[in-house]
Amino acid sequence: MDVPSTALFTDQYELTMLQAALRAGTAERRSVFEVFTRRLPNGRRYGVVAGTGRVLDAVENFRFDPALLGFLRERGVVDEATLRWLAEYRFRGDVWGYPEGEVYFPGSPVMRVEGSFAECVLLETVILSVLNHDSAIAAAASRMSAAAGGRGLIEMGARRTHELAAVAAARAAYVGGFDSTSDLAAGFRYGIPTVGTSAHAFTLLHDTERGAFRAQVDSLGRGTTLLVDTYDVAEAVRTAVDIAGPELGAVRIDSGDLLLVAHRVRRQLDELGAVNTRIVVTSDLDEYAIASLAAAPVDAYGVGTQLVTGSGHPTCSMVYKLVARARSTDPGAPLEPVAKKSRGGKTSIGGRKWAARRPDEQGVAEAEVVGTGAVPDGLADRQLLVQLVKGGEVVAREPLEAARERHLAVRGGLPLSATQLSRGEPVLPTEYL
Amino acid sequence: MDVPSTALFTDQYELTMLQAALRAGTAERRSVFEVFTRRLPNGRRYGVVAGTGRVLDAVENFRFDPALLGFLRERGVVDEATLRWLAEYRFRGDVWGYPEGEVYFPGSPVMRVEGSFAECVLLETVILSVLNHDSAIAAAASRMSAAAGGRGLIEMGARRTHELAAVAAARAAYVGGFDSTSDLAAGFRYGIPTVGTSAHAFTLLHDTERGAFRAQVDSLGRGTTLLVDTYDVAEAVRTAVDIAGPELGAVRIDSGDLLLVAHRVRRQLDELGAVNTRIVVTSDLDEYAIASLAAAPVDAYGVGTQLVTGSGHPTCSMVYKLVARARSTDPGAPLEPVAKKSRGGKTSIGGRKWAARRPDEQGVAEAEVVGTGAVPDGLADRQLLVQLVKGGEVVAREPLEAARERHLAVRGGLPLSATQLSRGEPVLPTEYL
Numbered sequence: 001m002d003v004p005s006t007a008l009f010t011d012q013y014e015l016t017m018l019q020a021a022l023r024a025g026t027a028e029r030r031s032v033f034e035v036f037t038r039r040l041p042n043g044r045r046y047g048v049v050a051g052t053g054r055v056l057d058a059v060e061n062f063r064f065d066p067a068l069l070g071f072l073r074e075r076g077v078v079d080e081a082t083l084r085w086l087a088e089y090r091f092r093g094d095v096w097g098y099p100e101g102e103v104y105f106p107g108s109p110v111m112r113v114e115g116s117f118a119e120c121v122l123l124e125t126v127i128l129s130v131l132n133h134d135s136a137i138a139a140a141a142s143r144m145s146a147a148a149g150g151r152g153l154i155e156m157g158a159r160r161t162h163e164l165a166a167v168a169a170a171r172a173a174y175v176g177g178f179d180s181t182s183d184l185a186a187g188f189r190y191g192i193p194t195v196g197t198s199a200h201a202f203t204l205l206h207d208t209e210r211g212a213f214r215a216q217v218d219s220l221g222r223g224t225t226l227l228v229d230t231y232d233v234a235e236a237v238r239t240a241v242d243i244a245g246p247e248l249g250a251v252r253i254d255s256g257d258l259l260l261v262a263h264r265v266r267r268q269l270d271e272l273g274a275v276n277t278r279i280v281v282t283s284d285l286d287e288y289a290i291a292s293l294a295a296a297p298v299d300a301y302g303v304g305t306q307l308v309t310g311s312g313h314p315t316c317s318m319v320y321k322l323v324a325r326a327r328s329t330d331p332g333a334p335l336e337p338v339a340k341k342s343r344g345g346k347t348s349i350g351g352r353k354w355a356a357r358r359p360d361e362q363g364v365a366e367a368e369v370v371g372t373g374a375v376p377d378g379l380a381d382r383q384l385l386v387q388l389v390k391g392g393e394v395v396a397r398e399p400l401e402a403a404r405e406r407h408l409a410v411r412g413g414l415p416l417s418a419t420q421l422s423r424g425e426p427v428l429p430t431e432y433l
Numbered sequence: 434m435d436v437p438s439t440a441l442f443t444d445q446y447e448l449t450m451l452q453a454a455l456r457a458g459t460a461e462r463r464s465v466f467e468v469f470t471r472r473l474p475n476g477r478r479y480g481v482v483a484g485t486g487r488v489l490d491a492v493e494n495f496r497f498d499p500a501l502l503g504f505l506r507e508r509g510v511v512d513e514a515t516l517r518w519l520a521e522y523r524f525r526g527d528v529w530g531y532p533e534g535e536v537y538f539p540g541s542p543v544m545r546v547e548g549s550f551a552e553c554v555l556l557e558t559v560i561l562s563v564l565n566h567d568s569a570i571a572a573a574a575s576r577m578s579a580a581a582g583g584r585g586l587i588e589m590g591a592r593r594t595h596e597l598a599a600v601a602a603a604r605a606a607y608v609g610g611f612d613s614t615s616d617l618a619a620g621f622r623y624g625i626p627t628v629g630t631s632a633h634a635f636t637l638l639h640d641t642e643r644g645a646f647r648a649q650v651d652s653l654g655r656g657t658t659l660l661v662d663t664y665d666v667a668e669a670v671r672t673a674v675d676i677a678g679p680e681l682g683a684v685r686i687d688s689g690d691l692l693l694v695a696h697r698v699r700r701q702l703d704e705l706g707a708v709n710t711r712i713v714v715t716s717d718l719d720e721y722a723i724a725s726l727a728a729a730p731v732d733a734y735g736v737g738t739q740l741v742t743g744s745g746h747p748t749c750s751m752v753y754k755l756v757a758r759a760r761s762t763d764p765g766a767p768l769e770p771v772a773k774k775s776r777g778g779k780t781s782i783g784g785r786k787w788a789a790r791r792p793d794e795q796g797v798a799e800a801e802v803v804g805t806g807a808v809p810d811g812l813a814d815r816q817l818l819v820q821l822v823k824g825g826e827v828v829a830r831e832p833l834e835a836a837r838e839r840h841l842a843v844r845g846g847l848p849l850s851a852t853q854l855s856r857g858e859p860v861l862p863t864e865y866l
Contacts, residue, residue: 008618009596011589012629015617016653024648026638033634058596071621077629079652117638124632125616128592129599156444159561160748162598163442163491166562183558184448185441188504196445196510199557201466201755204771205459205550215457219512220449229775255775305748314747315593315738322634338637342662342688 006058007089008068009126012077018118019082025329027118032324032335032352035097035111035131037104041139041313043423046414048142048407049110050172051134052100056394058126059091091119095389098355099396101138101175101407102384103414105368107430109353110318112385117325124320132318133165134172136310140287141176142411143311144303146419147291148177152300154195155181156282157308169308175403182302190400197225197252197280197302209236213243223249225280228265229256237265241272250278250299258283259296266297286311287421324352337372349432356382357428365414371433439491440522441501442559445510451551452515458762460551465757465768465785468530468544468564470537474572474746476856479847481575481840482543483605484567485533489827491559492524524552528822531788532829534571534608534840535817536847538801540863542786543751545818550758557753565751566598567605569743573720574609575844576744577736579852580724581610585733587628588614589715590741602741608836615735623833630658630685630713630735642669646676656682658713661698662689670698674705683711683732691716692729699730719744720854757785770805782865789815790861798847804866 021027093115158166170186180193187194206212228236282302326333337350351372356379360366418427454460526548591599603619613626620627639645661669715735759766770783784805789812851860
């Protein structure tokens with residue numbers, strides 16, 4: 001679980017472009033790259049920035065050790081001059097970005113990386129990998145947490161995605177409003193609260209369901225969560241309370257019509273005196289299923305597949321584009337805006353950008369304002385980008401809790417339609433100044 | 434890029450079930466777990482087993498070191514007796530499975546893990562993470578490679594998924610028929626051929642497109658791939674051949690109507706005498722876009738987002754279920770089939786299974802046959818499960834190339850409708866004996 005060097009999480013062309021620029025004498029031109037997306041996933045009202053803390057780790061650990069350099073030499077990826085340059089590589093530039101947990105919209109300059117072309121171009125892939133993955137998960141998590149309306153949300157998707165993507169997904173889900181995870185690696189690496197219930201295998205291992213429940217309660221205590229849908233739910237609930245008494249912590253239902261079954265189980269638990277026993281539901285939940293259970297006596301939702309796959313949108317379409325560069329390596333050379341201009345539709349806006357969120361008279365956000373040049377007076381204290389790395393040093397590390405709280409606060413300041421689950425346009429328009 | 438311990442890629446309930454079973458005296462009951470899926474993703478004709486080699490790595494590296502044990506103690510996840518048991522943990526059982534690259538269908542016992550309940554239950558999450566992720570990518574890759582019909586396929590999706598999921602995705606894509614990857618970490622870790630082109634940033638860095646092309650060709654040689662859609666494609670192609678001559682390796686087109694533009698660029702290249710210069714296209718390709726370019730003069734496809742997100746199906750729904758167990762810890766106690774039986778629809782078939790693929794008279798596969806008990810004579814030499822781990826030792830390591838070749842051979846033995854891109858039923862029915 002150590003963080004290895006992140007230097008090979010890189011597309012080969014970044015290194016060959018570096019080689020060509022070194023030879024051409026353009027590698028040290030001062031440059032500004034920006035991360036942004038041209039659109040939100042179809043129907044989504046807002047995006048959620050997540051992974052910022054992991055980007056900072058990745059930038060710090062972006063070093064070419066002898067094993068990596070040996071690989072590049074053996075494969076002939078780049079020449080010796082470039083290998084010598086890579087051996088000394090440390091990012092010494094600046095990074096600004098939307099703080100983790102912030103929301104974003106089409107065109108929002110979510111992150112800005114400044115330094116020489118050479119030092120910035122190398123970070124493209126790893127920065128995009130982290131932000132595109134983590135922000136996709138956080139956006140789904142945020143919709144689910146809005147739908148859950150304060151009920152518990154447990155991340156249980158590790159088995160549905162790559163084992164390390166799962167750890168990042170648990171982290172992003174927490175930023176988006178989840179309360180805990182079943183993934184022990186996420187608890188170990190990021191301190192996220194971990195929880196567990198029980199599987200059908202445990203019941204099936206034992207000769208009877210009663211034997212299984214007895215074994216679980218004997219070992220884990222009455223506060224445990226018993227899984228009650230291996231055979232007959234009503235019988236299982238009776239057995240569970242018979243064994244654990246009214247102090248039984250919770251029961252989990254993993255199949256069937258959850259709305260109906262939850263009502264029946266609640267009634268049964270109450271009749272048996274287990275009025276404080278909680279009901280946890282799982283089984284391919286997404287934000288719509290969660291919302292549809294709002295009227296059911298459910299205490300917590302365990303969410304797996306749909307969370308770690310971004311509920312239909314497993315990635316964001318963030319790109320990393322050169323938006324300005326000096327025309328010489330002279331330290332005083334001014335930055336000039338640059339942008340792709342072909343007719344393919346993938347144009348972007350050149351220039352180093354600022355961004356601010358403009359509130360209406362009630363203090364509710366009404367527009368994402370993005371511009372180049374001077375920031376208008378009224379928006380100066382509404383700016384969204386904060387400095388994350390200064391001269392190669394990380395200056396904005398924060399506990400994950402801070403990102404989670406920020407997200408819930410920022411989401412609360414959006415127009416009410418932000419948390420509507422139905423498809424629609426971004427809840428804020430982006431205005432370019 | 435070391436493989437760390439995989440022991441925490443585990444859902445908490447696996448450890449608490451272990452604790453309860455240890456205390457109840459049931460932990461050492463001989464058990465059989467199977468990995469299978471109840472359905473293919475909607476419309477898909479076949480699944481592709483991928484990740485098997487990574488599962489073997491994960492099982493070998495599943496060890497609880499003092500740091501992990503300290504974490505579990507501090508969090509109070511399990512008791513001291515369980516921690517002592519975990520400290521000694523090594524998987525000593527057997528694993529059988531479909532070899533990597535094989536295809537599978539609903540109900541196929543893709544993997545079977547046998548040993549004590551305790552040693553097998555711990556592997557659930559990590560095995561499912563690997564197989565569910567990697568098989569989803571390989572299935573998409575296989576469809577794309579069928580659609581590409583022998584033209585080159587470059588995996589370029591690292592920036593669209595978690596940085597380590599990307600490495601596994603490049604691996605799975607290779608199994609599914611891709612030829613190379615842009616991801617250096619995948620080259621380093623798995624020996625997959627790596628390739629690169631150039632980005633718009635490189636052109637924009639330079640004062641002119643001509644200056645950028647000159648810098649690239651001077652450094653990387655005439656065989657390089659020039660990106661020709663930053664400004665005007667026709668002008669860029671003219672400049673490219675002017676600088677590199679007819680030996681120019683390739684041009685890349687990343688936007689616009691690829692069908693139209695590829696035809697125009699091919700004609701222009703030919704007129705300029707660059708008849709061997711290849712055309713690489715990129716830009717949100719999926720298997721349908723690839724197929725639609727079959728009549729275009731395209732030499733290679735670079736595929737990103739849609740590959741690493743499984744082209745609409747970023748995960749499989751494989752589950753890991755206890756299908757048989759002894760009723761005592763007596764070494765001679767017989768295995769008894771077990772299965773969940775509630776009315777929720779998630780029932781499964783108990784018993785330790787074999788699987789075979791039955792060919793028709795022409796030798797084309799006609800059914801996936803799954804059974805418990807004795808294998809019928811005619812199917813004995815058609816069995817699909819091979820032993821992967823024996824008494825805790827990995828016995829079936831193989832080069833990635835072998836899995837790739839197996840996949841292409843096996844796919845070629847399916848009915849022709851297997852590689853139709855349109856939605857449909859699984860191309861083979863699953864028969865239970």
